[in-house]
Amino acid sequence: MHDDDQPAGSPRRAAGELEAAALAVLQASSSALTPGQVLDRLGGGLAYTTVVTILSRLHAKGVLTRLRSGRAYSYAPVADEPGLAALRMRGVLDSEADREAVLSRFVSELSPADENLLRRVLADPGSGG
Amino acid sequence: MHVFVWLPLVIPAIAALAARPLAELLPPRTATWLLAASAVILAVASCGALGVLALAAAVHIPFVAAAAGMSVRSVNSSDPASLPLGVLAGALLAAATIAAVRAAWLRTTALVTAHQQNRQLASASQVTEATEAVVVQDDGVDAYTVPGWPSRIIVTSGMLAALTPAEREVLLAHERTHAGSRHHLFAAVARLAAAANPLLGPLATAIGYSVERWADERAAAAAGSRPLAARTIAKAALAATAAPAFRAHSAVVLAALPRPSTLRRAGPVPRRVAALLGPPPRLRLVPLVLTVALVAFAGLSALEAARDLHAMIELAQSAV
Secondary structure, three states: OOHHHOOOOOOOOOHHHHHHHHHHHHHHOOOOEOHHHHHHHHOOOOOHHHHHHHHHHHHHOOOEEEEEEOOEEEEEEOOOHHHHHHHHHHHHHHOOOOHHHHOEEOOOOOOHHHHHHHHHHHOOOOOOO | OOHHHOHHHHHHHHHHHHHHHHHHHOOHHHHHHHHHHHHHHHHHHHHHHHHHHHHHHHOOOHHHHHHOOOOHHHHHHHOOOOHHHHHHHHHHHHHHHHHHHHHHHHHHHHHHHHHHHHHHHHHOOOOOOOOOEEEEOOOOOOEEEEOOOOOEEEEEHHHHHHOOHHHHHHHHHHHHHHHHOOHHHHHHHHHHHHHHOHHHHHHHHHHHHHHHHHHHHHHHHHHOOHHHHHHHHHHHHHHHHOOHHHHHOOOOOOOOOOOHHHHHOOOHHHHHHHHHHOOOOOOOHHHHHHHHHHHHHHHHHHHHHHHHHHHHHHHHHHOO
């Protein structure tokens, strides 16, 4: 979808961006699609296995339902429009060059040292096991 | 050229050293405004000083002096500026301008995209103008505000599962403050200033930290408990980083306050937690007044340098 301006060997697309693209394809379709059909509509030289991975990840997130069709699965979006729209939005924003401008996160990533420090502060009962 | 032209170039380095202590010392709202205003004034003042240096050197070139109707002899006798220095200043000013324009462009397009995406989200059924937060079905622990008119808060189901109802309120109050107080504009201004003058980078980082603190304190006030807010941030950060097993534990209690020496090297999240566990921030006049004075001094120095150059040029023009 956004592949046109990406030369070969360019930095990989953000995972969220691919998920959003796959989701958009499925939402535009009136019926459930197999990974092969999604691959055709996505274009852009993606590997079949990449598409399968994306679709199963979206399924794991509860974004897609899947139906057995022959030997493969076919996928369709579940009907949670606001959540899906937000997910799609995330994909678009992740691809922004200045993405830290638009996403002010509640918590930033922790370094291992910070994680230890916080565990001590919290006296986390789960830290032992 | 007087000492004044150098002050706007040196003071940003001092401000860079003071930025993080200021963000931790002052009440977050005050710190944010102070740092953002300082960043803008220092960026403008330092670019102005570079411009003065470049221009002062340029008028020593006979061709430029003649074009401006100035006497070269008068210029040379009044101000022994060096040409290499002027060329360097001019190159730095050009680089600063290009970097600032590029940063402004990138940030504007990012914010416009965010706004458009917010609008598209609003067209999804069940989402109305009044919808404040949208929950995404995702095991990942994440929450963020997407700025726009109106802004929208996005929370993953993983984040909700990691928090108790009271802690969810803290999270929402925090993100609501980001949206309501337009924190992305402070961040944008800071990044723009830092693009024009990389010495101001630490100010932009400190502003990023102090808007988080601002939202933390507001969330703590809304929840009526600073320890609760501290625990929410710590839990959310750990859940976002840790194995899923951690998320089941809701009965965590706050233990010891980390020592200041440990915190100096810590990242923003432990420092935010420690700040909430410590006493509420209060206004300290001495660092505030010192900073205002320092920044004003930089700005006035740049103005004085420009006035000085202007007087020299007028003198040289009258001496033709």
